[in-house]
Amino acid sequence: MILITDRFDKLIDAIFKITGEVHEKHNHDRIKSAFTELKELSVPVVPIASGIAVLPVIGSIDNERAKMIMQVSLNEAIRLKLKYFILDLSGVTIIDSIVANSLFQIIKTLKLLGVEIIITGIRPSIAQTITHIGLDFNITKISKSLENALSDLGFKQVSSG
Structure with missing residues (x-):
């Protein structure tokens, strides 16, 4: 037993x-x-019109999130057959030099795919980081706001009255 x-x-x-x-x-x-x-x-690519999409980045960007932004941006640019890709940074308060360099790599890679990048909403602290590390953002368009970028692409505000 x-x-x-x-x-x-x-x-x-x-x-x-x-x-x-x-x-x-x-x-x-x-x-x-x-x-x-x-x-x-955390990386929502929003189609605006045929060939145009916006990525509103909100919150902090670390190295891991920068990689995710790169991966999703490339996939969506191809899937949506984008001609213009707006990277809206108005929701980002600060980035470090490594992340700024990663964003620059995203811009260069998308440009190689024939996608024109427009960066909007750069805050003074981000501008200082970009200037301090010497990245040349002349390869892309920079617009004050998402509204200005859309206006430059031909979008008009329609009055409701």
């Missing part, structure tokens, strides 16, 4: 161990999936 109980206990322990491991892996996969979806939502 003791031998049977000992074997039964070991069997139950093994079953609980396997069940726990499967449950832990499942939860880990769900968390990883949710985190990936959340990161993708």
Whole structure:
């Protein structure tokens, strides 16, 4: 009886161990999936018209998010067959030199794909960072605001009266 109980206990322990491991892996996969979806939502490319889209960047940009912006921007530029891509930085308060360089790489890469980049909403602190590290943003258009950029592309405000 003791031998049977000992074997039964070991069997139950093994079953609980396997069940726990499967449950832990499942939860880990769900968390990883949710985190990936959340990161993708932090880079919303919004189509405005045929061939035109805007990426409103809000919040801080770290190296990981800059990579996500690069990946999503390239994918969406190709998928949407973009001619103009507006990168709106009005929701970004500060970036470091590494992230500014990453944004410059995004601009250069999209330009190689034939997409014209328009940067809007550059705050003074971001302008200082860009100037300090010596990046040449003459390869892209810069506009004061998203409204100005859209106006330059031919969008007109229609009065409601």
